[in-house]
Amino acid sequence: MLGDVNPGAEIVAGGDIMVWGMLKGMVHAGYPDNEQALVCSLYLSPVQLRIAHLLSRPPEGFEAQPSPEVAMIRDGQIVVETWLNGRPPRR
Template identity: 55%
Template sequence: MRIDQVVFKGTKDGLLVVIPQNQDIERVKKDLDQKLSRPHRFFVGGKAVLDLGDRWVGDGILAELSEIIEHHGLKLIKVVGPFGVKMKEEVEPSTQELAQERQEDRVAAGPLEGAGILRRTVRSGQRVHAPGNLVILGDVNPGAEVLAGGDIIVVGALRGLAHAGLPSNDQAVVVALRLSPTQLRIANVIARSPDGRSRGPNIPEIARIREGTIVIESFFAAGR
């Protein structure tokens, strides 16, 4: 059975374009273009709102999705995503910015380079994924999931599920002011169950792979 990649919903603001959370972005773009190309397009000339949910995409991808929507006669007025709300003028990077982003995509990012920054708490039931490094300026609550292709840095308490280094980057690390995850993974390694250690408030810790096992230590003692 075919699973739709994109969902359209009518709202008072116009056509709501809902992007799925876990599908390949190239398939999403193709499906969006195909659906908007169908005959009897009642929405032509109307307004559109792009809803990314908790999916993190770079400015380049955001601009491509915007271009597809407007190519088919819709006026994109805003984008809703893990970053909050962006109005249309914030979605159109310059040609130079797009070229720079595409160049960065071809180069392996160093620490924090090209990181996705999320300025809010991730709540239970929410899932955030970044293709590179992910920085969260807030807490990750129990029942929430944060995933990244690179490092995960939480400027707050990490109490949900964290998976860094997707799918096989064993050099990735997880850092938090308070590291108490329900589950912790780096690449294909899963951490042991919590050991019941008593931690002081706001003592930054770092988790990394050593000799095939995830170890957690003081961020300062680790020399990073």
């Protein structure tokens, strides 16, 4: 997707979700059970982030990093890492 996903907006996909902008709404990648799916954004600050059956919310007072990030499932939990060199981190 090109543009921002604002609060109140929701994206659901069976595979990866890539937002070339700010992600501040709700997102569910890998619906319903694709644990290999990724969520990538230039500014990752969703209200709610789901990948497959897992759910994550940012902690209170969370400040998003002003750099591209990618969320994925690793060892049974959602992790977020900086997206370097135009490629998502390895699993």
